Amino acid sequence: MSDVIKGKNVVIGENVSFGKNVIIGNNVVIYEGTKIGDNVVIQDNVVIGKQPTRAKASILPETKQLPPAVIGSGVTIGTSAIIYANAEIGDEVFIADLATIRERVTIGERTIVGRGVAIENDCKIGKYCKLETNCYITAYSELGDYVFIAPCVVTTNDNYMARSKERFGKFKGVTVKDGGRIGANATILPGKVIEEDGAVAAGSVVTKDVKSEEIVVGVPARTMKKVPKDQLLRYQE
Template identity: 45%
Template sequence: MIDPSAQLPADLELPAFTVVDAEVRIELGCRLGPFCHLHRGARLGAGVELGSHVVIGEGAILEDGVRLGSHTVVHPRTRVGSGSLVGDHAILGKLPTTASTSTLKPTGELPPLKMGPGCTVGALAVIYAGTILAEEVFVADLASIRERCRLERRVIVGRGATVENDVTIGESTKLQAEVYITALSTLEAHIFVAPAVVTTNDNYLARTEERFQHRKGCVLRSGCRIGGGAVLLPGVEIGEEAVVGAGSVVTRAVPTMKVAYGTPARVVRPTPPEQLLSAQKKS
């Protein structure tokens, strides 16, 4: 079913059961799989490719060369940057929902998700509204990125990793598989976070009203590295080029360019000079 107000190129072949609503605009060279639904005002740039059963929400924009896997859902007003690749069953621009007993309350209307050019989003990944991905961000299969986050250029979010709401992540930072970044955290540039690292923001473990005055995410400064399975307690700061050993429980700040490990983690030595970022750039 094609609305007569839709603007389609003459050479476009629409497969069976395609629905194109009013004011949709599709540029040259696009290919659509069967059972796609393009809602009112959606825009497809030149050379966009959609798998089967794709839903494009009202006013969403797919820039030139975007490719979406089958069963992808793009929520209203989401913008996907040119040349981006999105895997099957991904959800882009989802609005948050909360349980009736949740302490996380709605904060008003969220702006749409914006993805820069050259991003990759894996199969079954979910990225919420209000978030911004800069160019060439890589989000692996099954990852989740909540609302009001900002990921800078070339950030990598590994398979099954979770980035909660109101998190900023700096350029070229890498989160490995199953990492959990708690809400209200700040990660600067060129950080490495190994698999299954957990960060926390509530020392009161969801008890007492006082906890709301002290809830605070972690701060990871540029170039620091966190070993696999480490746990960072609320408000902990890891200094520039510092290293946290695998399996550590970090209860206090780790100074710049120091190595700390253990339960609780304690500083044991300086970061080896050959491991500093400045040394890598020279080699």
């Protein structure tokens, strides 16, 4: 703990491990067994390693004690962010204020998780992604590398909208492959796939898979044109 600078009212559980040059703000709670790398900044009111709780009316099974959270080196965690147990955060990830990262989520190196972003359970987020303010990544989703999600994007995973027993076992998140981009306020329906370098225009509702290197627009979203060559991932510096 000699390399850790702590604020006031910090609560650290048993067997928490810290790397070098860790800075912890005020009123932070770090749960048992959490692993934190070098050069990590944890701002005020952050909670790391929280075990999930289950609503009485939830259809999900009871959750057993999950393994601790793992925070890579060079990570910044903003004020009042919550990172659940069994989350794995890669090196140099930036997590902004008020973000929530649920259990069994992995986030690749140098990804930015914006203010108020919610990443639900069992998601995989690649490296060098940018998830902007207040976007919502539904459970069981997968984002590749260099994915861009604009503010207030909504992804969904329940085609039955919480009705009928048929929905059980059929929840399916969205998939956005490498270089996929989604514009502000777009909605992506359950199970839809945005292929490599596919792009969704702002305000669109995606009801079908988006092909590689195509731009879709509208409600429902339809192909408008090809992504300009200079915007393709393979031509970026």
